[in-house]
Amino acid sequence: MSGARHYYRPGSRLWLALRFSELPLEVLGVDASTETAMVVAEKQIVIYVNESAYKVGVRYGMDVTTAKLLSNCEVYQRDEEKEAKALQDLSAQLYQFTPYIEPYKSEWVTQAGLLLEVSTCLQLFSGIHLLTEKIFTYLHNTHYRFCYGYAHTSQGAWLLSFEQYFISGNENKELFCERLKKLPIQLLHDFPQEVEALEKTGFTNFGDITRQLDAQKITSIKKRWGAQFAQAICDIFAIEQNLQQKSLFDKPRLIYKPVEFFSENIQFDYPINQTDQLHYPIEHLLQNLSQYLRKRQLQCQYIQWIFSDIYHNHFALPVRSDTAESHWELLYDLTLIQLDNRELPFEVDSLTLKCQSAMPLQNRSQSLAFGKRSNSRESARSFAITMAKLKARLGDDAVFKLSYQDAILPESSNQKILLTETANQQLPALHKGALRPHWLLPTPALIEIRKRGLYWRGHLTLLAGPERIRATWWEKPEARDYFIAQRHDHVRLWIFLDLHKKDWFVHGIFG
Numbered sequence: 001m002s003g004a005r006h007y008y009r010p011g012s013r014l015w016l017a018l019r020f021s022e023l024p025l026e027v028l029g030v031d032a033s034t035e036t037a038m039v040v041a042e043k044q045i046v047i048y049v050n051e052s053a054y055k056v057g058v059r060y061g062m063d064v065t066t067a068k069l070l071s072n073c074e075v076y077q078r079d080e081e082k083e084a085k086a087l088q089d090l091s092a093q094l095y096q097f098t099p100y101i102e103p104y105k106s107e108w109v110t111q112a113g114l115l116l117e118v119s120t121c122l123q124l125f126s127g128i129h130l131l132t133e134k135i136f137t138y139l140h141n142t143h144y145r146f147c148y149g150y151a152h153t154s155q156g157a158w159l160l161s162f163e164q165y166f167i168s169g170n171e172n173k174e175l176f177c178e179r180l181k182k183l184p185i186q187l188l189h190d191f192p193q194e195v196e197a198l199e200k201t202g203f204t205n206f207g208d209i210t211r212q213l214d215a216q217k218i219t220s221i222k223k224r225w226g227a228q229f230a231q232a233i234c235d236i237f238a239i240e241q242n243l244q245q246k247s248l249f250d251k252p253r254l255i256y257k258p259v260e261f262f263s264e265n266i267q268f269d270y271p272i273n274q275t276d277q278l279h280y281p282i283e284h285l286l287q288n289l290s291q292y293l294r295k296r297q298l299q300c301q302y303i304q305w306i307f308s309d310i311y312h313n314h315f316a317l318p319v320r321s322d323t324a325e326s327h328w329e330l331l332y333d334l335t336l337i338q339l340d341n342r343e344l345p346f347e348v349d350s351l352t353l354k355c356q357s358a359m360p361l362q363n364r365s366q367s368l369a370f371g372k373r374s375n376s377r378e379s380a381r382s383f384a385i386t387m388a389k390l391k392a393r394l395g396d397d398a399v400f401k402l403s404y405q406d407a408i409l410p411e412s413s414n415q416k417i418l419l420t421e422t423a424n425q426q427l428p429a430l431h432k433g434a435l436r437p438h439w440l441l442p443t444p445a446l447i448e449i450r451k452r453g454l455y456w457r458g459h460l461t462l463l464a465g466p467e468r469i470r471a472t473w474w475e476k477p478e479a480r481d482y483f484i485a486q487r488h489d490h491v492r493l494w495i496f497l498d499l500h501k502k503d504w505f506v507h508g509i510f511g
Helices: 003-005 052-055 066-071 080-094 128-140 154-160 173-181 192-201 205-214 218-226 227-237 275-295 329-340 376-394 429-433
Strands: 015-019 038-042 045-049 074-077 101-105 111-115 147-151 263-272 299-309 314-326 348-355 401-404 416-417 437-445 447-449 454-455 458-469 478-487 492-498 501-509
Touching: 015 128, 015 154, 038 066, 045 066, 052 066, 080 101, 080 111, 080 128, 101 154, 128 147, 147 154, 147 173, 154 173, 154 227, 173 205, 173 437, 192 218, 205 218, 205 227, 218 227, 218 348, 263 275, 263 401, 275 299, 275 329, 275 348, 299 329, 314 329, 314 376, 329 376, 376 458, 454 458, 458 492
Parallel strands: 038 074
Antiparallel strands: 015 111, 015 147, 038 045, 101 111, 263 348, 299 314, 299 348, 401 416, 437 501, 447 454, 458 478, 478 492, 492 501
16 A cells, blocks of 8 residues: 555545446346346336346337337336435445545436545545445445446546446556546537537547647637536546646535434333323423534424334324424423323333424524513414414314415415415405405305395395406306395395306305
8 A cells, every 4th residue: 555655645636436327226126137128217218228138129218118029128117216315325324434425417327326535534544445445345235236436536437437447556647547538438428419529520539539638728629519518528637628737726525414313212210101201201302402403503393202112112293393493392382282182002111202304593583672571482482382282183274374366266366375384465456456355255155036135144235346257268157246235234245146057145254
């Protein structure tokens, strides 16, 4: 390792690219090395082909029907969420080797992986050999196949993963560039049009591009194939666009931030079968959660309690708040409200609090109160507790807000929204000037027609109208004449005559 230490110097960078070529199939729990022909499709287009299917002529970009005719292959549907989750999990595990981890995903082909900057970790792991040995050992214990590349730039390391040179520890920038020059330009997967134009011009590998740079400046490539392609070449070889020389400044490295979550457990000395015995443990865990959130300037709206016994039975109790909180008091009250409405299914031996969806703390403006203590926080807490009690007893759907939405029919102009959402109160001028009740009946009620006139819980007298409303003629014709009527007890109603059915209905009641 003397050669590696001689080469390494503060400020130079070394990148290790890990390319997971079988990822689309492996995340589905399928063995890609089987002799059975298999493909992964997205929108009926093949985006992954295993070796058995490739041997019989199935190719990337082929439609699924043609692939089946050629190979009678098994077809799996792509799951991009599982692919992203796999890369996230791998990043969390590789964080023990380096804090600089960047995900990479091609826009044109199904190639994804991770880019690790390892120069700052060489001394800690006694050189590149021991570092890569530990990384590869971990990856071999997973079910993901991978190829690696090693270079002075992240994009160069990614391209060299298609050749996979042995890492000796004596590499330098000149050697990396010589290896890159031998690569075919077809590896520039994200620039298919530029690659096609280069092939027509006679370019075959990256060496042809570097010879063009030696003869002319990078601006010539920028003029012929665009600024984005020129920037990609600069990123691969670590040169400036405006100066044909080594890059003067290194781009800042992305620091991987592992997903943080709070989880704490209390084991009881004796089984608990009464909910009031859980009050103090719940308060203690919530206070620890509050300290965790405040130290990290976070807040949360959702927590989960896990009750367990010695027989491995588990009972989960979710608690949600309409507002994000970093203090424990409101979450404590909401938890007790949930517990008051249910019995423990078994004797509890352990209690676990989990918070996996914390968010950055948002600054809140509060009014200053001189002489008297401001009650804004207490009022907000009181309101949240009241709403939680209503939801616990009546259900989540029983508590809501009304918001206006643009519609012609009156019953379609109101919509139910969550309490945390902002209601739309911007009414058109037509509605502001019209006499309309604030509340409508859930369903228009039929009015009887008697000899003395209209009757609905009493005789009705028309006071104003009509206001004609027509709507949705392309689906179901609607034509109504609306009137303001007064009942014999002086209650004013909003009624209409259905011009198609020739029936009268009550639609709303004025306050």
